[in-house]
Structure formats: C-alpha cells, structure tokens
Amino acid sequence: MTRSGRVVLGMTACARTLESVREREGPAPMPCSPTTVRRFLGWAAQYRVSRTGDRTPFMSVPDDLLRASFQTLVPHLRTFVRAHLEAKYGPEFQQRLSRTGERPFSDRDPRALIKASLAEWEQAFRDNTPSQVKQYLHMLRDVANRHAHHETFNADEVDHALRTIRLLALAIGGSHAALELDRLISRSPASPTEARSQVPRSSKRQAPRSDGALDPDLLDADSAVNQAVLCPACRSKVFKVWPLGWDAHAAFACKGLPPGVPESRKRDFRARFARLFR
Numbered sequence: 001m002t003r004s005g006r007v008v009l010g011m012t013a014c015a016r017t018l019e020s021v022r023e024r025e026g027p028a029p030m031p032c033s034p035t036t037v038r039r040f041l042g043w044a045a046q047y048r049v050s051r052t053g054d055r056t057p058f059m060s061v062p063d064d065l066l067r068a069s070f071q072t073l074v075p076h077l078r079t080f081v082r083a084h085l086e087a088k089y090g091p092e093f094q095q096r097l098s099r100t101g102e103r104p105f106s107d108r109d110p111r112a113l114i115k116a117s118l119a120e121w122e123q124a125f126r127d128n129t130p131s132q133v134k135q136y137l138h139m140l141r142d143v144a145n146r147h148a149h150h151e152t153f154n155a156d157e158v159d160h161a162l163r164t165i166r167l168l169a170l171a172i173g174g175s176h177a178a179l180e181l182d183r184l185i186s187r188s189p190a191s192p193t194e195a196r197s198q199v200p201r202s203s204k205r206q207a208p209r210s211d212g213a214l215d216p217d218l219l220d221a222d223s224a225v226n227q228a229v230l231c232p233a234c235r236s237k238v239f240k241v242w243p244l245g246w247d248a249h250a251a252f253a254c255k256g257l258p259p260g261v262p263e264s265r266k267r268d269f270r271a272r273f274a275r276l277f278r
Contacts, residue, residue, distance in 0.1 A: 076173035
C-alpha cells in the first residue's frame with residue numbers, strides 16, 4: 001500500500017472511531033463535534049482524490065451503510081419504545097428502561113433500544129404491535145451485535161440488513177420513516193435497484209414466471225403497464241392487468257404491508273413502489 005493510501009486509511013479510521021465513541025457515550029471531553037468528524041472525512045476524501053483520483057464516497061462501504069441505517073432508525077425506534085412503555089408504566093417507564101441492560105441505558109444506542117423492546121415485549125408491546133415487528137427486532141439484534149463487534153458482512157447480508165431495518169421503520173414509523181432508508185438501500189452493493197439499472201429495456205419484458213406474471217423487481221412503470229405483474233409487496237397476488245386493482249389489494253388484502261387503515265396502507269404501497277406507477 002502506498003504512503004498516501006496509509007494516510008487516508010489512518011485519517012478515516014480515526015474519524016470513524018471518534019464518531020462511534022460519540023454515538024455510544026454521548027459528548028466526550030475532547031474537541032470533536034459531529035461537524036468536525038464530517039469535515040475530517042471530507043478532508044480525507046479530498047486527499048484521496050488528489051492522490052489517486054478515486055472518487056468513491058466513504059459511505060459506500062458496508063460498515064458505514066449499516067451505521068447510517070441504524071442511526072436513521074434510532075429516532076423512530078426511540079419514539080416507538082417510549083410511547084409503549086409510557087403507556088404501560090406511566091412515569092415509571094424510565095426505571096424500567098434502566099433495568100433492561102448491564103450498562104447505563106442510552107436512547108441513542110440502537111442495540112439498547114432493541115434490547116429494551118424485546119425485554120418488555122410481552123408486557124408492553126405484544127397486544128398492540130404486529131407480530132412481524134418482533135421478528136424484525138430479533139434479526140436486527142443479531143446484526144447490531146455483529147456490527148458492534150466489527151464482524152465482516154458480505155454484500156447480501158448488508159442488503160438484507162438494510163431491508164429489514166427499512167421494514168421495521170415502515171412498521172413503527174410509517175412511509176416517511178422509510179424514505180431515507182430507501183436512499184441507503186439504493187447504495188447497497190447487492191441492491192436490486194442497481195441490478196435493474198443494468199437490465200436493458202428490451203429484456204425487462206422477458207421475466208415471466210410459470211403463471212405468466214412478470215417479476216416486479218425487473219420492471220418500471222413503462223414496462224409494467226397493462227402486463228400481468230406479481231404484487232411487489234406480498235409476492236402472492238397477481239395483477240392480471242397492472243395497475244388495475246392495486247388500491248383495493250393494498251387497502252384490504254396485501255400481507256406485505258403493515259396493519260393500518262386502508263388509506264394509510266395505500267399510501268405506503270404507492271410510496272414504496274412508486275417506480276411502478278406513472
């Protein structure tokens with residue numbers, strides 16, 4: 001490795017270490033604000049471009065994609081946990097939170113919030129929360145623990161983790177909570193959106209299943225219209241002439257959407273799969 005490469009790696013590792021410390025422990029007695037960290041990463045990127053011509057953003061690496069996704073999830077997860085525990089225990093909910101882990105509870109730590117929600121699931125969450133939310137929490141607890149211990153993730157694992165975070169955000173925070181995660185998923189090394197962009201328009205119509213339905217992951221609005229298309233959410237319903245009937249299916253029948261009132265379910269469906277609509 002060249003000297004300039006070692007300098008860039010050192011600068012980046014230092015900035016990310018300071019950033020991760022601040023995420024876990026809060027403001028530290030050191031002259032390092034979030035603005036300083038971002039500026040530090042910017043200088044490292046400029047130095048790399050000047051020396052190597054490499055303009056790949058640092059955020060493209062799996063470690064940063066996972067960190068950014070968890071931090072995007074935190075505000076929605078914090079609101080979700082606080083609302084349920086406060087409804088169950090009233091002012092004493094803070095004491096319940098303080099007893100959910102060995103270390104002091106931090107509502108900025110996704111691992112602590114996930115652990116608290118699972119610890120109190122039977123008492124405070126089960127009766128008024130969709131069961132799939134618990135499944136998402138279990139999956140993300142393992143991902144967050146692996147990420148905290150600096151384990152390596154392959155491209156498929158990163159993509160699966162990002163999509164699980166998005167599903168959890170959608171279930172507890174609605175469609176607006178998933179918008180920023182959609183942008184992060186599009187940067188995943190295994191993101192289907194990247195695969196779609198590499199498929200020629202002429203081949204997009206050549207993805208029939210045994211029942212004649214087209215795979216929605218390979219379609220856009222122009223190639224889907226008036227075709228038989230598999231529901232992109234539940235992947236069991238076949239729309240014989242897309243998009244006819246999508247609104248009734250989304251409002252009342254689709255099992256790939258979180259529970260809610262019909263209008264909310266339709267909005268979520270339309271927002272998630274906007275690329276299939278003109």
